[in-house]
Amino acid sequence: MRPASPTQHAFVEALLDPSLATPAGLRAWNGSDPNPRFAVHRNNVVHSLVGVLGDTFPVVRLLVGEAFFDAMARLFVVEHPPASPLMHRYGCCFADWLVRFEPVAALPYLPDMARLEWAQLAALHAADASPVDPQVLAVVLQDPDRLAASSLILHPSFAVVCSPHPVVALWRAHQIDDDSRDEQLGQVRLDAAQSALVLRTGDDAVTIELPGADAELALALAGGALLGEAHASHPRARLDQLLSLLLRHGQVIGVISARPAPDASADPSRETSP
Secondary structure, eight states: OOOOOHHHHHHHHHHHOTTSOOOTTOOOTTSOOHHHHHHHHHHHHHHHHHHHHHHHOHHHHHHHOHHHHHHHHHHHHHHSOOSSSOGGGTTTTHHHHHHHOGGGTTOTTHHHHHHHHHHHHHHHHSOOOOOOOHHHHHHHHTOHHHHHTEEEEEOTTOEEEEESSOHHHHHHHTTSOHHHHHHHHTTOOTTOOEEEEEEEETTEEEEEEEOHHHHHHHHHHHTTOOHHHHHHHOTTSOHHHHHHHHHHTTOEEEEEESSOOTTGGGOGGGSOOO
């Protein structure tokens, strides 16, 4: 893809920033004033991008209010125009942007809420992958030493969000009707840390709360750590329960063993699922 020319760059900047004038050199097909037409086009583009962000981060929008969110999103759009024609990828840096956005400093949980909602969207659009062959898994599970020397390949939808704030409880409270929401929100302890496992089952993104130690172990496994080393580094984590959870939801798509079986040529665990 060719880099944008200075003229194209100026056009995009003016299109997303209402404080900038209409780019020089624009002509309407009928010779009319291009300024009103450009203003309409600008409003449509910015409104669409703000709508995309609102759809991607609905709980963030509820937490700050619709009017505030739309104004905030407009500022984000100016600073971060789309880098891809795929709109489901727009907003990937929104959580990091919120960390630096001073007007929401009083809501320290907001960036992590955005991370949770982004993980949910990413899970929905992640590539398909089949669970590991049960025979591959059986060979590894029957040998504790091989299991400890193995690492897992996890589903592309797999993500872990760790937060010092109760993001799971806040997210759940906003999945119910307005009449019950206030009561549930009143029970949320804002000083409680929470971690979440996000994955896809079927066509749905699933959010599962995890104890902090289990979440740290899950992150280590997602990074390719050997099971034995990962568990030793996180002794408070429940490895058996985490493995059961991952297998139940089809999140293990391959196994790599650093310790060969007695007959490596006939060992199906040397192969991993794509």
